[in-house]
Amino acid sequence: MRHALYLPPFGELADPGVLGELAVQAEEAGFEGVFLWDHVVRPKHAGLEVCDPWIALAAIAERTERVTIGTRITPLSRRRPHDVARQAIALDRLSGGRFVLGVGLGGDNGGELSKLGEETDARTRAEMLDESLELLGQLWSGETVTHDGPHYRVDGLRFVSGPVRIPIWVAAQSVKPGPLRRAARFDGLCPETTPDGLRAMLAEIERQRGCLEHYEVAVGGRPGDDPEPFREAGATWWLVTLPEITTVKEAMDAINRSGPPSPGQ
Incomplete structure (x- = not known):
């Protein structure tokens, strides 16, 4: 199991320079990945600073x-797929092939979608997600x-000169067939579940x-949580997840306290 740091780019962490420094510290501490939440506003916290995760990445x-870097997760229904395709290519090249795109439906927490005029119907967002994923594959294919x-x-456009391969990890919260069919078509799963739930999800994906x-x-999981039950259930990554509002000091403490186990432990 590999270990990553999962950072909320809000408040004191809403600065690309700060997030870059935290990523350096995480890499030096032995973390193998750094992932960011992907949001544009947090309505439940009026005035909370929010950093664009793509600029920060x-x-x-x-x-x-x-370190592997990426979003967990990007709600594709509120983004144009051709913009995501182009930004992902840029990050893939800038990082030397270390970028992973995490995707999902997202949610209207506090009005994050509705207050910006975005689609709120879950079924429609699922349709948009599936169509966006289909388009990403086509745009990255190198074909017209x-x-x-x-x-x-898309009307007869060739987006790249040759095929681009960027891993896609798909979010799911249950054993409902739609999200698991979607996750099974791609490179990974970002589950929100228990160890037993994960076993059931992976059995269906397999x-x-x-x-x-x-x-x-x-x-x-939160700093201090035990990843072992999830490793036994089939997880390959453990993301140390910091609270929505985290100070720089708290993030550094988590890096120093929650780093991966030493070899042999």
Whole structure:
């Protein structure tokens, strides 16, 4: 199991330079990944500073050498797929192939979607997510893309000169067939569940894929939580998840206190 730091880019952490420095410290402490929440506003905390995670990931990519970086998760229904495709390519190149795109439905927490005029119907957002994922694959294929779907359109454009391969990890919260079918088509799972729930989810994904070889499973837990039950259930990543509002000092304390176990432990 690999260990990563999962940072909320809000408040004192809403600064790309600060997040870049925390990523450097995490890499030096032995973490193998640094992931960011992807939000544009936190309505429940009026006036809370929020950093664009994609800009911050660029800063992190520039300042680190080894850690895997990415979003967990990007709600694709509130982003244009061609913009995500282009930004992901840039981060993949800037990081030397270390970027992972985590995707999901997202939610209207405190009005995060509705107050900005975004789609709030879960079924429609799921349709947009699936269509966006289909389009990302086409745009990264190196082929000319013609797509006329219910939500997005591409009229005969070739987006890149050759195929681009960027891992996609898909969020799911239960054994409902739709999210697990979606997750099974891609490279990894970002579950929100218990160890027993994870076993059930992975059993269904394995049934659909045929095997779980090279399939990543990124589970989050608070500093001090025991990752072992999730490792036994099939998780391949443990993301040390900091609270929504975290100070720089608290983040540094978590890095120093929650680093991966030493070899042999």
